[in-house]
Amino acid sequence: xxxxxxxxxxxxxxxxxxxxxxxxxxxxxxxxxxxxxxxxxxxxxxxxxxxxxxxxxxxxxxxxxxxxxxxxxxxxxxxxxxxxxxxxxxxxxxxxxxxxxxxxxxxxxxxxxxxxxxxxxxxxxxxxxxxxxxxxxxxxxxxxxxxxxxxxxxxxxxxxxxxxxxxxxxxxxxxxxxxxxxxxxxxxxxxxxxxxxxxxxxxxxxxxxxxxxxxxxxxxxxxxxxxxxxxxxxxxxxxxxxxxxxxxxxxxxxxxxxxxxxxxxxxxxxxxxxxxxxxxxxxxxxxxxxxxxxxxxxxxxxxxxx
Numbered sequence: 001x002x003x004x005x006x007x008x009x010x011x012x013x014x015x016x017x018x019x020x021x022x023x024x025x026x027x028x029x030x031x032x033x034x035x036x037x038x039x040x041x042x043x044x045x046x047x048x049x050x051x052x053x054x055x056x057x058x059x060x061x062x063x064x065x066x067x068x069x070x071x072x073x074x075x076x077x078x079x080x081x082x083x084x085x086x087x088x089x090x091x092x093x094x095x096x097x098x099x100x101x102x103x104x105x106x107x108x109x110x111x112x113x114x115x116x117x118x119x120x121x122x123x124x125x126x127x128x129x130x131x132x133x134x135x136x137x138x139x140x141x142x143x144x145x146x147x148x149x150x151x152x153x154x155x156x157x158x159x160x161x162x163x164x165x166x167x168x169x170x171x172x173x174x175x176x177x178x179x180x181x182x183x184x185x186x187x188x189x190x191x192x193x194x195x196x197x198x199x200x201x202x203x204x205x206x207x208x209x210x211x212x213x214x215x216x217x218x219x220x221x222x223x224x225x226x227x228x229x230x231x232x233x234x235x236x237x238x239x240x241x242x243x244x245x246x247x248x249x250x251x252x253x254x255x256x257x258x259x260x261x262x263x264x265x266x267x268x269x270x271x272x273x274x275x276x277x278x279x280x281x282x283x284x285x286x287x288x289x290x291x292x293x294x295x296x297x298x299x300x301x302x303x304x305x306x
Contacts, residue, residue: 005032024048049117053077054084056111056123062099063202064131071095074111074123082115088127097127104131133157135196135206139265142211144241147291149181155196155204164195183212217241217290224303227270235259235302236267237286242296246287250302253281270304279306 002011013028026046033039057073071086074095086095088109090102097109106128114120134156143149154177155161163177169190170181183190189211197203220238227233237248242264250259250268258277259268270277285299 022050024050049119050078050080050115051119052080052082052113052115052121054111054113054121054123056109056125059109059125059127061128061130061200062097063200064099064102064104064129065202066099068096068098071097071109073125076113076121080113080115080117080119082113082120084111084113086111099129102127102129104129130198130200130202132202133161133196133198133204135194135204137192137194137206137208140209140211141264142213142238142240143181143183144213144215144217145185146182147217147241149183149210150178151181151192151194151208152178153194153196153206155198157196157198161196161198164197166193166195181210183210185214187212213240215240217292217294217296219286219288219296219298221284221286221298221300222302223300224305225270226305227276234267234269235284235304236265237288239264239288241290242288243291244289246289246295248286249284251283251285252277253283258282276306277304279304 024047026048027043028046029041029043031039031041053076055075055077059071059073062069071091072095074084074086076082076084085093086109088097088102089107090098091109106126108124108126110122110124112120112122136154138152141149151165153163163175165171165174165179167190168174169187170183171179173179181192189209191207191209193205193207195203195205218240219242220240222232222235225232225235235250237245239245245262245264247260247262249257252258258272261267280303282302282304283299284302286297288296290296
């Protein structure tokens with residue numbers, strides 16, 4: 001009932017939208033009254049076409065290097081004939097998701113279904129793509145026969161990852177981040193691979209090469225090096241059976257310190273304050289400790305070759 005009608009006034013009504021494939025017809029009657037007895041009516045038949053109803057279920061988490069997958073979690077519930085189209089980063093219209101192209105993070109995907117009668121429905125769902133953990137197994141190293149070597153792997157996830165080492169040779173436990181390796185005479189060198197797997201199954205891999213010497217623990221230092229060359233381009237000691245490098249120092253012939261480090265694996269590139277040194281002879285001294293606590297002191301000369 002409208003007691004304040006006027007010409008051109010628009011009336012609205014929400015018709016029911018049942019989950020049905022049947023077309024529904026309604027008759028709308030408008031009656032206008034003037035005074036108590038004067039009135040007139042007009043009617044209109046309205047046809048409501050069936051509308052699709054879309055459901056978009058949860059999508060399992062993916063790794064950013066997974067192969068492309070078909071997204072099947074979106075469905076149209078009423079069985080109406082029509083066409084469904086997907087939208088989203090790294091997602092084709094046909095519903096093939098490429099995690100590598102999409103990239104890590106949380107994305108919103110859209111599924112839109114349009115029936116042949118032109119009616120449509122849309123649903124949204126999120127997908128989580130996990131970046132692979134970055135794994136570090138340590139620098140390549142050397143040991144002597146029977147020397148316990150403490151391996152220690154880390155991943156970019158910090159905590160929560162599970163670790164697996166291979167091959168198992170010489171390891172006291174292959175399912176922890178920090179096993180101990182003891183290698184015997186039958187091994188000259190070995191490369192261990194460690195896999196870190198996160199809570200959703202994404203896995204990163206790293207490796208470390210262990211060379212086995214048949215000698216007592218020692219520091220092996222080359223007697224010459226050529227800065228900038230692909231091989232022997234950095235002057236560094238090679239620790240075998242060494243647990244700690246107390247210092248490694250290089251002096252010129254005037255007794256001036258040109259390089260110093262206590263980090264195993266680090267070395268001198270032949271520069272002082274960014275300036276390349278000329279060819280010549282330099283003096284080095286080093287002190288290190290074995291895994292049994294024995295201190296090794298060594299010194300010698302090295303020739304820088306340009």
